[in-house]
Every structure is written in C-alpha cells, then in structure tokens.
Amino acid sequence: MLSGHPRRDDVRARLVELDERNVAAARRTADAAGLKQVEVVAGDAASTDQYAGMVPADLVLVCGTLGNVSDADVERILDYCTRLCRTGGTLVWTRNRRSPDLVPQVCAWLEQRGFERLWVADPSLTQAVGAHRFTGEPRPLVPGQRMFDFVGYDVLRRS
Numbered sequence: 053m054l055s056g057h058p059r060r061d062d063v064r065a066r067l068v069e070l071d072e073r074n075v076a077a078a079r080r081t082a083d084a085a086g087l088k089q090v091e092v093v094a095g096d097a098a099s100t101d102q103y104a105g106m107v108p109a110d111l112v113l114v115c116g117t118l119g120n121v122s123d124a125d126v127e128r129i130l131d132y133c134t135r136l137c138r139t140g141g142t143l144v145w146t147r148n149r150r151s152p153d154l155v156p157q158v159c160a161w162l163e164q165r166g167f168e169r170l171w172v173a174d175p176s177l178t179q180a181v182g183a184h185r186f187t188g189e190p191r192p193l194v195p196g197q198r199m200f201d202f203v204g205y206d207v208l209r210r211s
C-alpha cells in the first residue's frame with residue numbers, strides 16, 4: 053500500500069479512468085490518505101496525450117486492460133510500454149489466463165522489446181499479474197495517438 057510506504061510522499065502518479073464513479077472513489081481514497089501528488093484523471097487512457105509530463109516513468113501499471121482488447125492491441129500496448137517506461141523502470145501488468153492463455157505471448161512480446169521478467173504469478177491462478185523491467189532506451193511518446201480500443205471481455209468472447 054502506497055499510503056503506508058516510507059517514501060509515499062516522493063511518489064507522483066497519474067491514474068486514468070473513464071468511469072466517473074471509479075474516478076470519484078480513487079480521488080476519495082487518495083485524498084483520505086493525504087497523497088497530494090496522486091492525480092486521478094477522468095479520461096481516455098488509450099490516448100497518449102494523457103501521459104504528457106509523466107513519461108518515461110519509473111513505474112507503469114497496465115491493469116485491467118490486456119484482457120479487454122484484441123490480441124493485436126495487446127501487442128500494440130506492450131510496444132507503447134517501450135515509450136512509457138524509463139530505462140530500469142518496472143511495468144506491472146495483468147491478464148486473465150482463460151483459454152487460449154495469452155500470458156506466455158505477453159511475456160514473449162515484452163521480452164522481444166527489451167523487458168526482462170521479474171515475476172509472473174503461478175499459472176494455476178486464473179488472473180495473472182506480471183512485473184517486467186525495461187532494459188532498453190525509451191523512445192519518445194508521440195502525442196495524439198490511440199494505443200488501444202477497449203472492447204471488453206464479453207465482446208471478445210463472442211467474436
């Protein structure tokens with residue numbers, strides 16, 4: 053938990069979420085913990101414009117996203133992570149392991165792009181969490197680009 057961490061006040065973070073209810077809950081939680089540098093933006097996380105001034109970052113969280121986009125967009129997002137993460141920075145990602153399990157491919161796509169595996173949750177768990185460290189040189193993040201289309205797991209399952 054960030055709120056109890058000894059370096060909590062060194063952390064400058066931006067969370068981007070479309071649903072106003074989730075935004076309000078996240079703002080309340082950050083405010084209650086006195087985390088003044090945690091900014092919660094109500095907006096489209098797919099737009100590279102959201103990350104201006106924050107990248108390349110020490111820590112990039114791609115959580116609740118990779119299971120709700122096409123496989124091509126999973127690869128596109130991971131490619132964008134080479135622009136979001138600083139050298140030595142950590143990417144934490146999540147993805148379900150429902151069949152066909154894409155997690156080995158997620159790891160392969162990252163590792164082809166200069167990310168080294170730090171940890172991946174045990175394959176017996178349906179929800180995978182992984183952490184990869186970026187060893188490459190970040191490329192610039194170009195403003196005005198879309199990184200993915202969030203279609204939702206139910207839509208993907210029907211297609």
Ligand SMILES: C[S@@+](CC[C@H](N)C(=O)[O-])C[C@H]1O[C@@H](n2cnc3c(N)ncnc32)[C@H](O)[C@@H]1O
Pocket residue numbers: 068069070071074095096097098115116117202
């Ligand atoms: C599976 S939930 C994950 C929530 C949270 N990140 C987590 O890991 O617990 C997906 C979230 O993505 C949000 N969402 C969907 N499309 C989005 C977009 N284009 N930009 C920002 N948030 C989006 C939804 O409102 C929903 O809260």
